[in-house]
Every structure is written in C-alpha cells, then in structure tokens.
Amino acid sequence: MLPSPFLHTMAALLTIAIFSFLYKDNPVYKFAEHVFVGIAAGYIVAIEFQNVFLPNLWKPLLAGDYKLVVPFLLGVLMFSRFTVRFNWLSRWAIGLMVGTFSGLAIIGFAQGDLVAQIQANMLPLKAGSLIDTFTNWVVIIGVLATLVYFFFSKEHKGALGASAKLGIWFLMVSFGASYGFTVMARISLLVGRLLFLLVDWPASFGIELIH
Amino acid sequence: MEGFDRRYVFVVILLVVLIPLLAPLGLPIRVSKEVVGAYDAIERVPPGSTVYFACDYDPATLPEVHPMSYATLNHLFSRDIKVVGACLWPGGPPLLEEVLTRVGEEKFGKKYGVDFVNLGYKEGREVVMVSLGKSIPGTFPADFYGTPVSELPIMDGIEDFTDVAMIVNISAGYPGTKEWVQQVQSRFHVILAAGCTAVSAPEYYPYYQSGQLVGLLGGLAGAAEYEKLVGVSGTATRGMDAQSLGHLAIIVFIVIGNILYFRSTRSRRRTRG
Numbered sequence: 001m002l003p004s005p006f007l008h009t010m011a012a013l014l015t016i017a018i019f020s021f022l023y024k025d026n027p028v029y030k031f032a033e034h035v036f037v038g039i040a041a042g043y044i045v046a047i048e049f050q051n052v053f054l055p056n057l058w059k060p061l062l063a064g065d066y067k068l069v070v071p072f073l074l075g076v077l078m079f080s081r082f083t084v085r086f087n088w089l090s091r092w093a094i095g096l097m098v099g100t101f102s103g104l105a106i107i108g109f110a111q112g113d114l115v116a117q118i119q120a121n122m123l124p125l126k127a128g129s130l131i132d133t134f135t136n137w138v139v140i141i142g143v144l145a146t147l148v149y150f151f152f153s154k155e156h157k158g159a160l161g162a163s164a165k166l167g168i169w170f171l172m173v174s175f176g177a178s179y180g181f182t183v184m185a186r187i188s189l190l191v192g193r194l195l196f197l198l199v200d201w202p203a204s205f206g207i208e209l210i211h
Numbered sequence: 212m213e214g215f216d217r218r219y220v221f222v223v224i225l226l227v228v229l230i231p232l233l234a235p236l237g238l239p240i241r242v243s244k245e246v247v248g249a250y251d252a253i254e255r256v257p258p259g260s261t262v263y264f265a266c267d268y269d270p271a272t273l274p275e276v277h278p279m280s281y282a283t284l285n286h287l288f289s290r291d292i293k294v295v296g297a298c299l300w301p302g303g304p305p306l307l308e309e310v311l312t313r314v315g316e317e318k319f320g321k322k323y324g325v326d327f328v329n330l331g332y333k334e335g336r337e338v339v340m341v342s343l344g345k346s347i348p349g350t351f352p353a354d355f356y357g358t359p360v361s362e363l364p365i366m367d368g369i370e371d372f373t374d375v376a377m378i379v380n381i382s383a384g385y386p387g388t389k390e391w392v393q394q395v396q397s398r399f400h401v402i403l404a405a406g407c408t409a410v411s412a413p414e415y416y417p418y419y420q421s422g423q424l425v426g427l428l429g430g431l432a433g434a435a436e437y438e439k440l441v442g443v444s445g446t447a448t449r450g451m452d453a454q455s456l457g458h459l460a461i462i463v464f465i466v467i468g469n470i471l472y473f474r475s476t477r478s479r480r481r482t483r484g
Binding site for chain 2: 051177
C-alpha cells in the first residue's frame with residue numbers, strides 16, 4: 001500500500017490537470033483524461049471478474065452446480081459478436097436480456113409510476129388549509145394542461161390551444177427547476193474537489209490549512 | 212457578447228466558491244419537509260431493528276451523495292439500528308466500507324457482522340432488486356470479504372424485505388431511487404427513504420408527493436439539511452456557503468446575459484429600421 005501523502009498528491013495533481021482544461025485544451029489535461037479512462041475501464045473489468053464472474057458462475061460451476069452451464073453458454077455466445085460469420089448467435093443472449101429487462105421495466109413502470117402517480121394526482125379540490133387547496137389546484141391544472149400539450153391528434157386552437165400554451169408554461173417551470181438542480185450538482189462537485197485540495201491533501205502531510 | 216471570453220466566468224465561479232470555503236459565512240440552512248420525512252421515518256424505526264442500506268453510487272458523485280451516507284448512518288447507528296449495506300454500482304463497495312467503518316466502528320463502536328455488514332456489489336440491477344425481495348441471503352450468499360452470510364450474526368432471521376424495518380437508498384442515477392420505487396417499494400410495500408444527486412431530484416419529488424418515498428434528500432443541500440437535523444457538521448454543511456454564493460453568481464450571470472441579449476436584439480432592430 002502506497003503512503004497516503006503520495007496518493008493524495010497524485011490525486012491532487014490529476015485534479016489540477018483536469019481543471020487546466022478550463023484555461024484551454026492541453027497535453028496535461030489529455031494525459032489525465034486518458035489515465036482516468038484507462039483506470040476506470042480496468043477497474044470495471046476487474047470488479048466484474050472478481051465480484052460477478054467468479055462467485056456467481058465459475059466457482060459454483062466447478063463446485064458441481066451444472067445448471068449454470070446454460071448462462072455460461074449464453075455468455076460465451078456474446079463473444080460471437082467479434083466474428084462476422086457467427087455474430088447472429090449473440091442475438092439469443094441479447095434477446096433473453098432484453099426480454100427480462102423489458103418485462104421487469106414494464107411491470108415496474110405500471111406499478112410504480114402509472115397507477116401510483118394517477119392515484120397521487122386524484123387530489124381533493126378543497127383541502128384542509130388554503131395553501132393545500134391552492135397546491136392541489138396547481139398540481140391538477142398543471143398535469144391536465146401538460147397532458148393537453150402532448151395531445152397531437154387535434155390542432156392546438158381555441159380552448160385546446162390555450163390549455164396547451166399553459167402546459168408549455170408548466171413545462172418551462174419544470175425545466176427551470178431541473179436546470180437549477182443541475183447547477184447545484186455541478187457546484188457541489190466543484191466544492192468537493194476544492195475541499196479535497198484545501199483540506200484532505202494538506203491533511204495527508206499533517207497540515208491544517210482551514211478549520 | 213460574441214467576443215466575450217468565457218474564462219472570466221470560470222474565474223468568478225472559482226472565486227465565489229473558494230472564498231467561503233476559506234472564510235465561512237455561516238449562512239442559515241432551512242430544513243425542508245422532504246428531509247424531515249426521511250429523518251422522522253428513521254426515528255420511527257425501533258432500536259435493534261435492521262435497515263437495508265442501498266449504496267448506489269461511485270466516486271464520480273462522491274461530494275454530493277457521500278455526505279448523505281455519513282449523515283443517515285450517523286442517525287441509524289446513534290439509534291442502535293443494525294445496518295445491512297449493499298451496492299448495485301461496481302464502484303460502491305469501497306465507499307460503503309469507508310463510511311460504515313468510520314461511522315459504525317470508529318464513532319459508535321459497532322461491530323462488523325453483528326451491528327453492520329457490507330454485502331458488496333451484485334450485477335443485475337432490477338433483477339437483483341426483485342431477487343432481494345425473495346431472499347437477501349440467496350442474492351448475496353457472501354459479504355464483501357467473501358464470508359458466507361450464514362456465518363454473520365447480523366443476518367440471523369433476515370430472509371427478505373419483510374425482515375427489515377425500512378430501506379435507505381442513496382443513489383446517483385441508474386440503477387437507483389427510481390428503480391427501488393418501481394421494483395421494490397411498489398411490489399413489496401417496504402418503507403423507502405432516498406437521497407439522490409441534485410440532477411435527479413426533480414424526477415423523484417413526485418414519488419415523495421405520492422407517498423412512495425417517505426423522505427427525499429436532494430443534492431448537497433439535502434445532505435446539509437440532514438446534517439443539521441442529526442447535529443453533525445460535515446462536508447455538506449461546510450460546502451453550503453460556497454454552494455449558495457455559487458448559485459448567486461449564476462443568477463447574476465443569467466440576468467446580465469439576458470439584459471445584454473435584449474439590448475443587442477433591440478439595437479439590431481433599430482439598425483435594420
């Protein structure tokens with residue numbers, strides 16, 4: 001295991017190298033980017049091999065769990081994609097995966113989103129307090145207006161057009177909220193890196209730069 | 212505006228984020244009802260019960276969501292609640308290990324295998340979630356270190372989600388909160404509280420409104436609010452001044468950008484007229 005100051009210094013230099021792109025594209029940035037991509041790819045392969053392939057397939061198979069021959073063969077078929085002549089064989093394994101995940105996604109969406117969200121939008125038009133009543137009206141009108149906007153079977157004119165326009169306003173507000181949250185996320189990442197450079201890195205040398 | 216060097220924006224953002232980190236302003240943190248919902252749900256869990264802690268993120272989003280893990284685990288361990296942690300992201304297990312060791316073992320003196328366990332990572336996303344609802348030891352036969360879960364006292368009597376008081380999910384994307392709601396909460400009716408990156412938060416608020424989530428921590432702000440509730444001053448609280456000033460700078464830039472845009476379009480119209 002390498003000493004902490006060395007690892008922290010390496011991490012700090014790579015962070016600064018990545019930030020150098022903000023000035024302009026440069027070889028130091030390119031080097032840090034390639035190091036990251038290479039390490040990330042290697043890490044994923046190692047993790048998948050150690051945590052998935054060995055314990056879930058290889059070790060039980062060698063221990064006599066022969067039903068695992070089926071997923072093993074399906075896994076081998078995935079490698080047929082590297083040959084032009086036999087790449088059609090990989091479709092069996094892909095088909096199984098697509099079918100399984102589609103089935104789960106459809107059930108999950110129907111149970112977790114469709115039914116539950118329709119139910120959640122059946123709100124009382126007169127609630128306990130004035131603010132709750134107002135909120136319920138905003139939610140109901142917002143949902144209906146936005147749905148009208150996505151109704152394309154009739155030209156958006158008259159009452160339909162006005163509702164669709166209101167729907168656009170609701171959509172714009174939601175996009176604004178999403179943008180605000182995205183800004184928050186990016187600033188958080190910057191805060192995290194700066195805290196690393198100002199707190200963790202000096203601390204690895206026993207220096208306390210800020211309290 | 213065409214000739215404006217955007218590097219000035221970067222410098223301003225760097226300064227407004229850096230200065231409050233060096234000289235904190237101590238701006239107030241207001242706790243939202245979504246965060247209180249998560250806190251109250253953990254408060255209702257009886258001491259000695261077990262909570263499933265789904266740690267679904269990797270180092271890319273560490274600054275945002277790791278403080279949530281620290282804050283929620285502080286709360287769980289302070290109430291003597293046992294924690295069964297696992298990950299659906301390959302980069303998650305070492306992060307889970309770090310936070311469990313620092314908070315559980317070092318701060319609260321909890322024992323690995325008795326009071327908490329790290330089951331590690333499992334590939335399969337939604338399939339793993341559904342499988343956990345049928346059998347937790349069947350899905351994770353061994354922990355992060357390869358120890359069979361049957362040898363760990365914490366796993367005695369833990370078969371599926373009916374044996375855990377609630378699920379706390381800290382996630383940074385797919386698979387994450389949305390999938391836990393769709394595949395687990397709606398199917399097995401488990402109490403679910405979540406913490407997520409700020410980018411994902413707007414998508415998950417409807418789940419809180421519908422009651423599918425009992426609480427939601429959105430981004431660094433959510434983490435800071437939770438730290439305030441549990442009385443811990445962590446990295447989220449430390450970063451909130453910088454976060455607030457960063458937002459203020461962005462707002463100023465948007466206003467200036469719009470003023471300059473409208474001025475330039477007006478002057479162009481005048482030139483044409």
